[in-house]
Amino acid sequence: MKTIATIAAIAAASLTGLASASTTLIDFEGLADDDVVTNQFANVTFSSQPGSVVYVTEQPGVGIGDNFICSGLANNMINCVDEVLLDFTSAVSNLSFFAVGDNNVGVVGQVEVFVDNMLAGTVDLIADGNFATTEFVDLTAFNNVTGIRIFNITDAAGLGYDNFEFDVGMAEVPVPAAALLFVGGAAGFVRRRKDA
Numbered sequence: 001m002k003t004i005a006t007i008a009a010i011a012a013a014s015l016t017g018l019a020s021a022s023t024t025l026i027d028f029e030g031l032a033d034d035d036v037v038t039n040q041f042a043n044v045t046f047s048s049q050p051g052s053v054v055y056v057t058e059q060p061g062v063g064i065g066d067n068f069i070c071s072g073l074a075n076n077m078i079n080c081v082d083e084v085l086l087d088f089t090s091a092v093s094n095l096s097f098f099a100v101g102d103n104n105v106g107v108v109g110q111v112e113v114f115v116d117n118m119l120a121g122t123v124d125l126i127a128d129g130n131f132a133t134t135e136f137v138d139l140t141a142f143n144n145v146t147g148i149r150i151f152n153i154t155d156a157a158g159l160g161y162d163n164f165e166f167d168v169g170m171a172e173v174p175v176p177a178a179a180l181l182f183v184g185g186a187a188g189f190v191r192r193r194k195d196a
Contacts, residue, residue, distance in 0.1 A: 021093065021169030027162065028067040033058035034076065037069055043168050045087045048072075052082040057160060062132050063100035068162035070101075080158025083151040091115075091144035092166040098134040099150075101160045102127030108154045113139055114147040125150075125159070134162065 026041050037046045037054040046054045048071045055078050060066045071082035080101060095113075102108050109125035120142055127135050139145070145166075152159050 021167040023094075023165065023167050024092075026164040027065055028056050028069055029065050031056045031067060033067070034078075043089050043092070043166075044164075045089070047085045047087070048082050054084055063134050063160065063162045064098060065162070068098075068100050068160040070158065070160040080160055081152050081156070083149055084161060085147065085149050086164070087147045088145060088166075088168075090168055091146055092168055093140075093143045093145065095139040095142065095145055095148070095164070095166040097137050097139075097164040098162045099125050099127065099137055099159050100134050100162055101131055101158060102129060102135065103131055103157045104154055105129040106154075109150065109152045109159055111137060111139065112149040112151075113142045113145055114149075115142060115144055117146050120145075127159075131157075 024041075024043060026044070028037070031037065031040065033056060035056040037056060039045045046069070048054050051074055052071050053074050054069050055072045056067050057070045057078055057080075058066050059068070062068070069084065070078050070080040071084055072078035072080070073082075099109065104127060106126065107124045108127040111123045111125065113120050113123065123137065123139060125135060125137060139148070150159075150161060
């Protein structure tokens with residue numbers, strides 16, 4: 001009987017489909033005002049459209065903490081209107097971040113989410129028109145994200161972004177029913193052999 005329980009426990013553990021994941025939070029507080037953000041953080045590279053870069057901007061009282069990121073021209077002119085791209089070195093899940101600095105109400109931007117480098121969906125950035133408050137952007141419905149493209153569509157003053165949080169590693173994979181039947185069958189086979 002002990003053998004059956006041991007085999008079942010080992011098989012079940014190997015079929016759970018869980019991969020280890022670690023949570024990452026990027027808040028830009030360790031960088032200086034006007035720093036260009038590229039690959040300072042593990043697992044992700046920040047960029048923008050050609051001719052533009054991603055800058056740290058220090059504005060205490062806006063958003064979370066003192067720093068957030070904004071796009072700008074490569075000649076040190078922050079404008080916060082160009083797109084911001086994140087490319088992940090390993091697929092991530094449970095992704096979220098905050099948008100800051102909005103001046104309009106309603107949909108002010110969008111996020112394109114890429115899974116396996118293919119567009120998997122678009123999420124609206126919805127703002128309340130209060131420049132100093134943060135707007136939570138929830139992308140947790142997407143698993144194994146390889147990149148996102150954030151772009152402003154209506155806010156002439158632009159948008160900033162802060163506190164990117166995500167899990168590095170594969171999302172939970174459901175165990176197929178056939179695999180569970182195999183475990184049950186193996187346990188039954190061992191029991192029959194023992195009874196014989």
